[in-house]
Amino acid sequence: MIEPQERVVLAPPVGRAQPWLKAFLLRVVQRPWPWLLRYLLTALPAMAISVLLTLPMGAWFRLPLFLDALDRRSLDDLLEILLHQPEGQSLGLSLTGTIVLIPIAWVVLRLIGLWLEGGILATYALLKAPTWRTFAEASSRWFGRFLLLALIGIALSVILTGGIAGAALLAGRVNRPLGIAAGIAGAAVVILAGAWVRLARAAMVVHEDGRVLHALGEAWRTIAHRPLVFLALVAGVLALRALLTWLGGALGAVVPMRAWLLSLVIQQPVQMALVGAGLARRAAEVGLVTGTRPAQRALDHV
Amino acid sequence: MAQASVVAPPDVASYAIDAHYDPETHTIRATETLTYTNRTDAAIPDLVLHLYLNAFRSEETLWMREAGPAHRGYGYDANTPGWTRIDEISLPDGTGLSTAAVDADETLVRVDLPRPVGPGEALVVEMAFTAQLPKVFARTGWADGGEFVMAGQWFPKAGVWEQGAWNAHPFHANSEFYADFGAYDVALTLPEGWVVATTGVAVAEPVANRDGTATQRFAAQHVIDFAWGASPHFRTQAARAGDVHVEVFHYPGARAAARRVMQATVDGLQLYGAWYGPYGGGLYPELTVILTPEDAGGAGGMEYPTLFTVGAMGSTFVPACFRMLEVETVHELAHQWFQSVIATNEAEAPWLDEGFAEYSTARAMDRLYEGAMSTCGGWTLSYLATRRLEYVLAPETPMTGTAWDLGDAWVTATYSKPVLALMTLERHVGEAAMGTFLATYAGRYAFTHPTEVDLRAVMAETLGDAVTTWFFEDIVESTATLDAQVVVAENGTGAIRLDRTGGLCVPVTVRAVDDGETVESEWPCDAADGVDLDETPAAVVIDPERDAVLDLNLANNGLRQTPDRAAWLGLIVRAIRVLQLVWGAGG
Numbered sequence: 001m002i003e004p005q006e007r008v009v010l011a012p013p014v015g016r017a018q019p020w021l022k023a024f025l026l027r028v029v030q031r032p033w034p035w036l037l038r039y040l041l042t043a044l045p046a047m048a049i050s051v052l053l054t055l056p057m058g059a060w061f062r063l064p065l066f067l068d069a070l071d072r073r074s075l076d077d078l079l080e081i082l083l084h085q086p087e088g089q090s091l092g093l094s095l096t097g098t099i100v101l102i103p104i105a106w107v108v109l110r111l112i113g114l115w116l117e118g119g120i121l122a123t124y125a126l127l128k129a130p131t132w133r134t135f136a137e138a139s140s141r142w143f144g145r146f147l148l149l150a151l152i153g154i155a156l157s158v159i160l161t162g163g164i165a166g167a168a169l170l171a172g173r174v175n176r177p178l179g180i181a182a183g184i185a186g187a188a189v190v191i192l193a194g195a196w197v198r199l200a201r202a203a204m205v206v207h208e209d210g211r212v213l214h215a216l217g218e219a220w221r222t223i224a225h226r227p228l229v230f231l232a233l234v235a236g237v238l239a240l241r242a243l244l245t246w247l248g249g250a251l252g253a254v255v256p257m258r259a260w261l262l263s264l265v266i267q268q269p270v271q272m273a274l275v276g277a278g279l280a281r282r283a284a285e286v287g288l289v290t291g292t293r294p295a296q297r298a299l300d301h302v
Numbered sequence: 303m304a305q306a307s308v309v310a311p312p313d314v315a316s317y318a319i320d321a322h323y324d325p326e327t328h329t330i331r332a333t334e335t336l337t338y339t340n341r342t343d344a345a346i347p348d349l350v351l352h353l354y355l356n357a358f359r360s361e362e363t364l365w366m367r368e369a370g371p372a373h374r375g376y377g378y379d380a381n382t383p384g385w386t387r388i389d390e391i392s393l394p395d396g397t398g399l400s401t402a403a404v405d406a407d408e409t410l411v412r413v414d415l416p417r418p419v420g421p422g423e424a425l426v427v428e429m430a431f432t433a434q435l436p437k438v439f440a441r442t443g444w445a446d447g448g449e450f451v452m453a454g455q456w457f458p459k460a461g462v463w464e465q466g467a468w469n470a471h472p473f474h475a476n477s478e479f480y481a482d483f484g485a486y487d488v489a490l491t492l493p494e495g496w497v498v499a500t501t502g503v504a505v506a507e508p509v510a511n512r513d514g515t516a517t518q519r520f521a522a523q524h525v526i527d528f529a530w531g532a533s534p535h536f537r538t539q540a541a542r543a544g545d546v547h548v549e550v551f552h553y554p555g556a557r558a559a560a561r562r563v564m565q566a567t568v569d570g571l572q573l574y575g576a577w578y579g580p581y582g583g584g585l586y587p588e589l590t591v592i593l594t595p596e597d598a599g600g601a602g603g604m605e606y607p608t609l610f611t612v613g614a615m616g617s618t619f620v621p622a623c624f625r626m627l628e629v630e631t632v633h634e635l636a637h638q639w640f641q642s643v644i645a646t647n648e649a650e651a652p653w654l655d656e657g658f659a660e661y662s663t664a665r666a667m668d669r670l671y672e673g674a675m676s677t678c679g680g681w682t683l684s685y686l687a688t689r690r691l692e693y694v695l696a697p698e699t700p701m702t703g704t705a706w707d708l709g710d711a712w713v714t715a716t717y718s719k720p721v722l723a724l725m726t727l728e729r730h731v732g733e734a735a736m737g738t739f740l741a742t743y744a745g746r747y748a749f750t751h752p753t754e755v756d757l758r759a760v761m762a763e764t765l766g767d768a769v770t771t772w773f774f775e776d777i778v779e780s781t782a783t784l785d786a787q788v789v790v791a792e793n794g795t796g797a798i799r800l801d802r803t804g805g806l807c808v809p810v811t812v813r814a815v816d817d818g819e820t821v822e823s824e825w826p827c828d829a830a831d832g833v834d835l836d837e838t839p840a841a842v843v844i845d846p847e848r849d850a851v852l853d854l855n856l857a858n859n860g861l862r863q864t865p866d867r868a869a870w871l872g873l874i875v876r877a878i879r880v881l882q883l884v885w886g887a888g889g
Contacts (some may be wrong), residue, residue, distance in 0.1 A: 058865060065859065078681075260871035260874070
């Protein structure tokens with residue numbers, strides 16, 4: 001249980017969210033453990049599975065054609081290798097086994113990530129950085145609720161995506177540009193719906209209230225109260241992640257395959273920055289919900 | 303390099319057609335005057351006409367039985383069949399003529415004449431016919447609820463009289479063209495407001511009729527066929543490529559795709575003009591391209607004289623990194639030379655048509671896009687590789703044979719093996735020599751009907767007898783294959799042998815690398831038991847430049863003594879990033 005005296009309640013005036021959000025955003029840097037945890041959560045398994053994935057390919061690294069394929073990023077050569085797997089390789093089974101591991105690991109990591117979520121949000125919500133014990137307690141306390149929220153989010157996404165895709169197709173039959181516009185607008189709606197469900201997690205932690213529908217309502221009120229900040233947050237984080245992903249890809253493309261250390265040195269900071277962007281979103285969500293509550297009360301009294 | 307001057311061919315089969323298209327019933331009602339001039343030394347006793355739309359009148363026709371009935375993944379709708387019927391046929395003096403089906407499907411009919419047509423004489427036949435277009439299938443028909451139409455193989459067309467007989471085959475699934483050159487004067491009547499794209503050029507503005515239709519006249523000279531497409535939704539883009547006016551017709555949503563098609567067309571005209579002589583021998587002023595709408599992909603990817611269609615794989619949502627539109631464009635454009643002008647018999651020697659078009663496509667993709675059909679995701683896939691994939695899966699086929707006798711091997715024999723064979727030949731003799739051979743062949747046989755014998759003669763003349771014999775006897779007419787291999791001896795010594803399986807030998811080099819030193823030598827591929835290397839280099843590769851693209855397995859062409867550990871670690875690092883991105887995608 002989180003100690004009640006550790007809770008912080010800031011009451012910024014309506015319309016002055018940005019300087020106040022900054023305080024929450026700074027906590028991402030000031031309290032770096034979630035950052036490290038989230039980074040290692042994917043980095044370590046990725047390293048292990050990458051090694052497993054390439055082990056069965058050992059003999060390929062003796063084939064000049066395979067080395068050419070990697071150097072020149074040539075699907076021609078890669079197709080050739082796949083079509084004529086070198087004799088004596090039990091590649092199929094090993095590769096299949098490893099490839100099966102990837103989605104299994106994804107599910108496990110998602111669940112671990114969801115478990116960490118409670119601790120991470122509590123880290124940014126509390127006045128002082130939590131102890132490990134507090135972090136673990138918060139993680140365990142919110143895990144079940146967050147799992148339920150995640151399932152609601154998935155169901156909502158599926159329903160919205162299906163409905164919007166159908167509507168866009170119908171609109172496209174009447175007028176193609178209208179269909180495209182409907183599709184784009186629909187995609188935005190799906191993204192925003194996902195952000196709304198995620199905001200409900202922050203609402204649960206900040207308000208220490210595990211009722212799912214109540215949390216969704218709180219999140220909705222937060223969005224309604226500061227729609228521009230919310231939209232800027234969603235769009236900003238998306239843009240930042242897109243930029244960082246592109247940057248990682250672009251840098252990776254110019255570094256030769258054999259320069260593995262240089263690749264590592266370039267890629268991993270970008271990956272850490274990507275994790276940081278995700279955590280900044282969480283801190284901002286906590287700030288948004290924390291900042292909205294008293295303001296909402298003030299409005300209620302009017 | 304290419305010969306520029308081409309003599310205009312004498313007209314053999316010329317047509318004047320007045321056609322009315324009804325978009326409600328998808329029917330063409332027309333009158334046709336065929337003028338057939340006998341330019342041979344023998345009298346011609348009768349006339350044979352193609353009525354190829356009859357191949358689509360049911361699922362039981364020869365064409366349908368051979369095809370599936372499906373074409374390029376598009377199914378046939380038996381509720382919307384296609385057919386052609388000659389309603390009346392007579393001589394200009396009113397003498398009625400009788401017709402008789404040549405084949406069970408009536409894709410060929412014989413017209414009995416009151417007297418033979420003597421050498422140098424012209425036969426004029428007048429007829430009225432009705433053509434029912436199917437819902438778009440196998441390149442022809444209507445789509446978009448009737449608001450798009452592509453008319454190919456739509457009118458009664460004469461066969462080719464040669465060697466004392468009519469050379470005309472029933473419509474088979476894998477062949478379409480063999481026809482004489484002639485002039486076309488075609489009047490098309492469609493609903494007013496429809497935009498029409500045709501073979502040849504418009505010779506007058508549309509004239510509005512009282513019934514809400516409009517009539518427009520088109521003319522084409524020195525062509526072997528006439529096709530047209532129309533839609534009220536067509537937009538156009540125009541450009542000039544030298545003396546040629548290029549026009550692309552497209553739907554409003556395909557503007558970006560049309561720009562890509564136009565660019566590839568203009569670039570391709572320049573390339574092919576330099577290689578094979580000017581477009582249409584300098585006799586065609588205009589080239590028309592139709593980018594088919596989304597639900598008419600079955601009409602896309604088809605060549606006609608001075609007109610071709612693109613869009614077999616869609617026309618609206620085609621990412622820029624995936625150059626299927628460009629591939630389709632440069633392929634169909636190549637047919638403006640190989641078939642439309644160098645008018646080989648597609649039924650009897652299909653590789654002379656599709657094979658040379660494919661080879662031209664691969665060359666054009668090389669020059670225009672560095673060979674890459676796709677660069678999506680930062681990885682390149684060449685067009686040649688996709689053809690290699692087809693070939694290596696079923697390589698044991700000659701390239702010769704009729705379209706129907708080749709059966710399941712038709713794609714490999716007609717497309718894949720010829721492009722790989724011609725590319726192997728080019729890399730063996732060099733670009734300059736290959737250029738001379740191609741330009742000589744294309745210039746000498748423009749507006750004629752060359753055969754494999756003619757091609758072989760030009761090759762012997764320009765590339766020499768030895769190369770020609772090797773190319774024709776070991777590759778074109780043979781089922782022999784090649785697999786060059788670097789093999790490690792099984793006795794545990796690590797000794798390396800250069801070996802080969804398959805009966806085909808292609809002279810290439812061997813590259814050995816040791817202590818940073820590279821040594822190249824000729825590969826004695828005809829050595830019966832392979833070649834054992836005296837020393838074991840750090841790495842050895844047969845055919846390092848990959849000149850022999852007919853080689854079935856390029857993966858076993860080279861070997862290093864030890865794995866490249868830096869590359870291995872590099873791949874691990876890349877895999878780590880990909881997994882991090884995938885697993886962290888949700889933030």
